[in-house]
Amino acid sequence: DAGVTQSPTHLIKTRGQHVTLRCSPISGHKSVSWYQQVLGQGPQFIFQYYEKEERGRGNFPDRFSARQFPNYSSELNVNALLLGDSALYLCASSLAAAGGPRETQYFGPGTRLLVL
Amino acid sequence: LAKTTQPISMDSYEGQEVNITCSHNNIATNDYITWYQQFPSQGPRFIIQGYKTKVTNEVASLFIPADRKSSTLSLPRVSLSDTAVYYCLVGGTSYGKLTFGQGTILTVHP
Numbered sequence: 250d251a252g253v254t255q256s257p258t259h260l261i262k263t264r265g266q267h268v269t270l271r272c273s274p275i276s277g278h279k280s281v282s283w284y285q286q287v288l289g290q291g292p293q294f295i296f297q298y299y300e301k302e303e304r305g306r307g308n309f310p311d312r313f314s315a316r317q318f319p320n321y322s323s324e325l326n327v328n329a330l331l332l333g334d335s336a337l338y339l340c341a342s343s344l345a346a347a348g349g350p351r352e353t354q355y356f357g358p359g360t361r362l363l364v365l
Numbered sequence: 366l367a368k369t370t371q372p373i374s375m376d377s378y379e380g381q382e383v384n385i386t387c388s389h390n391n392i393a394t395n396d397y398i399t400w401y402q403q404f405p406s407q408g409p410r411f412i413i414q415g416y417k418t419k420v421t422n423e424v425a426s427l428f429i430p431a432d433r434k435s436s437t438l439s440l441p442r443v444s445l446s447d448t449a450v451y452y453c454l455v456g457g458t459s460y461g462k463l464t465f466g467q468g469t470i471l472t473v474h475p
Contacts, residue, residue: 253408282462291452291465292409305462339408341463351397354463356408 251276253342253357261363262330270325270360274342280304281323282354283315284339292339298323327362335364369453374470383440385469387453390434396456398429398436403450403468412451413438440471448473 254273262268274281280299284292297305298317317323321342327334338361341354370388377383389398397416401409413420415427415436426439440447450468 284463291468292463294462294464297462307462337406341408351414353399353411353414356410359406359408361406 253340253355255338255340255357255360257360258358259361259363261365263365264330264332266330266364267326267328268330268362270327270338270340270362271322272325272340272342272357273322274340275355278342278344278355279321280343280345281317281321282341282343283323283325284341284356285309286337286339286359288336295325330364332364335362337361369455369466371451371453371466371469373467374472376472376474377443378474379444380442383443383447383471383473385438385440385451385453385471386435387438387455388435389453389455392433392455398427398433399454400425400427400438401452401454401465403452409452409465443471443473445473445475447471 253275256271272281282297283295285295286292294307295309295313296315301317312328315323315325337359339356339359341356343352343354345352397414399414400412402412403409413422413425413427415429417429420427428437448471450470452465452468454463
């Protein structure tokens with residue numbers, strides 16, 4: 250079975266540009282969450298989408314947005330890139346919508362974004 | 366969500382058993398304890414999850430004492446490929462949000 254896939258694997262942008270990252274969840278999973286992982290730290294939650302609706306949002310500025318498509322794939326968009334946006338962006342999929350104490354998320358390999 | 370405390374780093378040698386302890390003093394009654402493993406430039410991977418006593422799978426064991434204020438991830442006979450960051454998470458998710466701490470960097474030496 251295919252796991253969570255993300256594209257591209259690596260990306261280099263300059264300050265002020267816009268970037269779009271893509272994620273395809275595991276077949277049958279309807280929930281997609283996005284995380285940002287800065288070097289040396291644990292992943293930080295950005296968004297969760299379920300059935301094409303935003304269900305959760307982390308403490309990130311409005312420059313960050315996302316959407317989910319009818320096939321449950323998702324895009325993360327970041328506008329007006331800053332140097333500090335350089336990070337590994339991870340996508341995770343799960344079956345559940347509202348989460349819960351036992352929910353397990355399955356992560357993709359991530360997209361490494363470098364902002365110059 | 367319960368705050369977790371783990372050692373920042375640990376060193377071991379091939380073939381040894383490694384135990385990583387996580388403290389979570391304010392764990393809630395319905396919280397589960399979950400461990401993820403992450404290799405460099407890869408996404409975290411679920412290892413094991415438990416609520417109380419002991420859980421074992423093909424990869425690891427998880428020991429949880431009766432008061433549930435701590436837990437220990439046990440990796441039997443580690444190899445070089447077990448070198449990774451290990452995260453202890455408590456409380457599951459709230460609308461798809463996993464809360465990661467700093468994790469423990471495990472380095473296995475030949």
